[in-house]
Amino acid sequence: MISKLWAAEGRSFSAPKNLAAEAFLTEAALPGEIILFLWQNEKTVVIGRNQNAWKECRLDALKKDGGTLVRRLSGGGAVFHDLGNLNVSFCLPREEEDIPRQTRVLLSALRLLGVQASVSGRNDLEADGRKFSGHAYYRQGTKACHHATLMLEVDREALSRYLRVSPLKLRSRGVDSVRARVVNLKELAPALTVPALCEAVKQAFGAEYGLPVEPFSWEERLLGAERERLSSLEARFSSWDWTYGRRIAFTLSDQARFPWGEADLRLRVDSGRIRACQCFTDAMDPLWTENMEEALRDVRFAPEDLRAVFSSLPPAVEPGMREDLERMIVNLSIK
Amino acid sequence: MTFPKNLMYTKTHEWVLLNDDGTALVGITDYAQDQLGDLVFVNLPEPGDTVTAGESFADVESVKAVSDVLSPVTGEVAEINEVLADEPQRMNQEPYESWFIKVREITDRAELMDADAYQAFVATC
Numbered sequence: 001m002i003s004k005l006w007a008a009e010g011r012s013f014s015a016p017k018n019l020a021a022e023a024f025l026t027e028a029a030l031p032g033e034i035i036l037f038l039w040q041n042e043k044t045v046v047i048g049r050n051q052n053a054w055k056e057c058r059l060d061a062l063k064k065d066g067g068t069l070v071r072r073l074s075g076g077g078a079v080f081h082d083l084g085n086l087n088v089s090f091c092l093p094r095e096e097e098d099i100p101r102q103t104r105v106l107l108s109a110l111r112l113l114g115v116q117a118s119v120s121g122r123n124d125l126e127a128d129g130r131k132f133s134g135h136a137y138y139r140q141g142t143k144a145c146h147h148a149t150l151m152l153e154v155d156r157e158a159l160s161r162y163l164r165v166s167p168l169k170l171r172s173r174g175v176d177s178v179r180a181r182v183v184n185l186k187e188l189a190p191a192l193t194v195p196a197l198c199e200a201v202k203q204a205f206g207a208e209y210g211l212p213v214e215p216f217s218w219e220e221r222l223l224g225a226e227r228e229r230l231s232s233l234e235a236r237f238s239s240w241d242w243t244y245g246r247r248i249a250f251t252l253s254d255q256a257r258f259p260w261g262e263a264d265l266r267l268r269v270d271s272g273r274i275r276a277c278q279c280f281t282d283a284m285d286p287l288w289t290e291n292m293e294e295a296l297r298d299v300r301f302a303p304e305d306l307r308a309v310f311s312s313l314p315p316a317v318e319p320g321m322r323e324d325l326e327r328m329i330v331n332l333s334i335k
Numbered sequence: 336m337t338f339p340k341n342l343m344y345t346k347t348h349e350w351v352l353l354n355d356d357g358t359a360l361v362g363i364t365d366y367a368q369d370q371l372g373d374l375v376f377v378n379l380p381e382p383g384d385t386v387t388a389g390e391s392f393a394d395v396e397s398v399k400a401v402s403d404v405l406s407p408v409t410g411e412v413a414e415i416n417e418v419l420a421d422e423p424q425r426m427n428q429e430p431y432e433s434w435f436i437k438v439r440e441i442t443d444r445a446e447l448m449d450a451d452a453y454q455a456f457v458a459t460c
Contacts, residue, residue, distance in 0.1 A: 048396075048399075049394075049396065049401045050375075050376040050378065050396050050401070073401065074399065074400070074401055075375075075376070075396040075397070075398075075399045075400050075401045076398075076399035077399075122398065122399065123398070123399065135399065136399040136400070137399060137400035137401070138400065138401040138402070139400070139401070139402040139403065140391070140403050141391070141403065173376075173420060173421070174376065175375050175376050175396060246378075247378065247379075247381075249420075
């Protein structure tokens with residue numbers, strides 16, 4: 001039985017901090033409680049728990065624009081967040097989880113604002129057949145979390161710039177994204193604002209459960225051990241190992257013609273690290289490429305780590321070959 | 336829904352086959368796969384890892400939902416079922432053939448039910 005409703009607001013626009021706060025609130029939800037968490041991220045690509053970062057995201061384009069890539073705890077596909085998007089999370093004990101009811105809170109909130117929405121086949125919300133809200137879930141131990149995006153005025157051009165549609169040259173395990181036609185809520189209700197949406201969600205939340213919604217006090221719940229727990233969650237969500245290093249194996253291949261000859265490159269990556277590299281060239285010095293293959297083994301598939309390996313290799317006999325192969329491999333890791 | 340007699344079960348819907356040689360196979364039950372829906376991914380530990388009775392050792396993803404899987408026993412992972420990584424749908428199709436891990440050096444067990452007790456328990460879920 002639900003007997004207590006809280007509403008917590010995000011204290012930052014940083015995605016790793018927000019994901020940590022959400023995980024913390026999910027762990028903190030007591031029997032009979034639901035903690036509603038309302039939060040926003042600055043320019044961020046959020047991939048699903050079991051997705052391949054390289055496959056889903058154009059890392060170079062995102063980094064160049066100062067964006068962040070994070071991996072969330074829930075399943076499903078990649079999404080793009082900016083301050084035109086509001087995230088809503090329901091953090092609660094697993095035995096109280098009621099996804100249709102939680103979804104109803106959002107539908108009611110939208111109705112309060114004059115938007116008629118419905119639930120799509122994949123449990124997302126849509127209006128006129130266009131999606132504006134993606135939903136995903138995770139369950140850990142005795143707790144559950146259901147979160148949803150609500151697109152108000154997301155930069156849709158940025159979305160298509162950072163999310164990859166047809167990954168080249170890459171074969172991977174893991175979960176694929178499902179593309180949908182999207183719409184911003186502002187197109188349906190031009191006067192809508194983030195604060196108004198927050199208020200409507202809180203109001204509908206209280207009405208659905210027939211209980212008052214009390215403001216969640218971070219200060220009261222963040223004492224000693226809890227503060228440390230939150231910091232360790234933040235460290236986890238900002239870490240390279242969590243975002244890139246998950247055990248999702250994939251292979252990549254690429255071919256190119258250079259002034260010194262042709263190169264045919266094959267990489268096998270797992271846990272974010274190169275496990276095998278094969279490079280076929282018609283260059284004069286096969287020992288050099290063998291050296292390179294050896295030096296790349298177990299190296300993180302990240303541009304700075306790859307560049308460090310190449311700068312430790314001697315120049316090849318063919319002028320430019322080391323630099324060309326370096327560029328080829330570094331590009332595969334970010335493009 | 337089936338409840339093979341040769342297996343033991345947990346309240347969190349994992350099955351365990353306790354072998355005579357002291358090892359055990361662990362998977363999720365027919366009820367669990369039915370509740371979760373179409374499974375698209377499993378994240379398994381690695382051989383040599385330690386698993387602890389009642390604690391998470393793996394997670395599975397169904398339609399946009401990730402759920403952790405708890406170990407019925409404490410011990411060391413001897414083998415993992417790599418087939419599930421390539422064909423996660425097998426967990427739906429043949430839940431009792433789709434073992435996740437083989438555990439050895441077992442030192443503890445969670446509270447386990449036999450098939451009849453588990454079937455009665457599922458009826459209350």
